[in-house]
Amino acid sequence: MAKKTFDKYNIEAYFLDKDYPEIQAENSLEIAKFTAIQASKELNIPVIREDHSLFINAIGIPGPYTNYVEKKMLASEVLKILKEESDRTGYFEIATVYAEPDGFVKEWIFKVPIRFSTEEKGQLQKGWSKIIILENENRTLAEYPEEERIETWNKNYQKIAKWLISGKKTDL
Numbered sequence: 544m545a546k547k548t549f550d551k552y553n554i555e556a557y558f559l560d561k562d563y564p565e566i567q568a569e570n571s572l573e574i575a576k577f578t579a580i581q582a583s584k585e586l587n588i589p590v591i592r593e594d595h596s597l598f599i600n601a602i603g604i605p606g607p608y609t610n611y612v613e614k615k616m617l618a619s620e621v622l623k624i625l626k627e628e629s630d631r632t633g634y635f636e637i638a639t640v641y642a643e644p645d646g647f648v649k650e651w652i653f654k655v656p657i658r659f660s661t662e663e664k665g666q667l668q669k670g671w672s673k674i675i676i677l678e679n680e681n682r683t684l685a686e687y688p689e690e691e692r693i694e695t696w697n698k699n700y701q702k703i704a705k706w707l708i709s710g711k712k713t714d715l
Contacts, residue, residue: 544693545591548700552708559590568607571596571638572652579642586644591703593639595696597671599659601628606636618663618674631659639699641706649706651699 549556563578571594579592597609602624605612625631635655642648656678663673665685672684677695684692 544697545593545700547693548697549704552704554704554707556591559586565594571607571636572640572650574607575638575640576642576648576650579640580646580648583642583644589641589643591639591641591700593637593699595638596636597633597657597675598636599625599633601625601630601632613671618671621659621671622661622663622674625659626661631661633657633659637696637699639703641703649703651702653698655695 546556546558559582561582563582566574566577568574568577575592575594578594579590582592583590594607596605596607598604598606599621634657636652637655638650638652640648640650658676658678660674660676660683663683663685665673665683665687667688668685675684676682677684677692
């Protein structure tokens with residue numbers, strides 16, 4: 544997704560095919576920042592790292608632990624928990640960090656509001672995507688192609704691209 548955005552601005556971006564340990568932290572920004580700084584210093588190049596978390600307002604979890612919890616808890620189990628809750632909302636926290644080898648770091652973060660359906664719907668994705676609905680949408684994430692919502696997820700990449708082509712003179 545990032546490459547598509549950077550290509551629009553004629554910015555060369557490459558996927559780094561290297562695993563870095565993901566720290567456990569209370570928010571996505573800490574996770575993205577840690578890895579971006581580590582990779583930038585190790586490879587001696589600028590690095591951009593994105594991390595996202597899912598927050599369920601009624602139960603206050605899982606946040607940065609979404610990946611782990613989703614592997615342990617089926618979408619049907621989340622629906623059972625939310626059945627008794629009046630608040631069926633939440634949000635994705637999307638954090639992106641640009642880091643340079645000299646220690647310069649710039650951070651971007653935004654939230655994508657969501658709500659949870661009352662039943663599993665869709666076949667295009669698995670897991671919790673069958674119960675998550677973006678704000679101002681009627682379909683679950685599993686009911687329509689990701690390409691239709693790429694702009695939702697790429698806001699930080701858009702900001703980074705504009706910031707990079709501006710010569711880093713302004714904060715966007």
